[in-house]
Amino acid sequence: MNKNQSTINQPVNQLSPNWLLFNPNIIFKLTLAIAIYIISTMLLTGHSHAASIQVSGTCSLDNAITSANTNTATGGCIAGDPGLDTVNLPAGTITLTTNPVEYTESITFQGAGVGSTIIDANHTAYYAFSNHSTTAPDVNLTVDGITFKNFGTADGSNLVAVVRLASASGDLSTSNANFEDMVVDSDIGGSGTYNSAIITNSSGTLTVDTVKVLNTEIRHGSNLVTLRSIATDLPIAPNQPISSASVNNFELAGTIVTGADVNLNTKSDIEPIFVVS
Secondary structure, three states, rough: OOOHHHHHHHHHOOOOOHHHHHHHHHHHHHHHHHHHHHHHHHHHHHHOOOOOOEEEEOEOOOHHHHHHHHOOOOOOOOOOOOOOEEEEOOEEEEEEEOOOEEEOOOOOEEEOOOOOOOEEEEEEOOOHHHOOOOOOOOEEEEEEEEEEEEEOOOOOOOOOOEEOOOOOOEEEEEEEEEEEOOOOEHHHHOOOOOEEEEEOOOOHHHHHEEEEEEEEEEOOOOOOOOEEEEOOOOOOOOOEOOEEEEEEEEEEOOEEEEOOOOOOOOOOOOOOOOOOO
């Protein structure tokens, strides 16, 4: 009887707590299972990465921005994620017939490259990317690899604000971009309040890197880059300076400056400025 009991008890001894604790195979499998669970949970909850929304077919630029704003699939676009999303613009020309939907969340507009992705305003005063009229929380805006053409009317009777960030704080970055064949005229628009290629009304940072302004008319004290809060109808205090500005590889070619008071500073909390680096 004792012998039989010893034989029966042997498998139980092999599964003792000490055997489980120090078995390398069991430890590895448990660790792997926990890691897989954590990663899959992050993926399912949308916190591991931001959405990358491709403009194509029924996923128009407006639909893509709406999807990023609402984190809901719109048109043929996938849903955005809370926080930063990327809207990928294909090679080719997008001709504006109205102002695009304004962004209300942090967003990156990624083109296929200067000269490949073109946004054409067709000689009207549309903006391209803006959150001016919204009451959005503080957000960041990044624009990369895009050419903007034909913004502004020939008579300068309308306002131009191509890339604009309007929030109390937030960062604006424009890189690898061309602004071509524009008319920037503040005489009718009101002392350059909105007339600029790039405007930030935020106390955050501004980055301008590898940007060209080509074949553009700048009239009556207008500016190509405005760095401070100057619009009193925004949900922020006027005269609010940015915290820092980095301007590199900023180039003018074939651009006419008429009656403009050109200020070569790179930061100002007194007047909107025209930046040359």
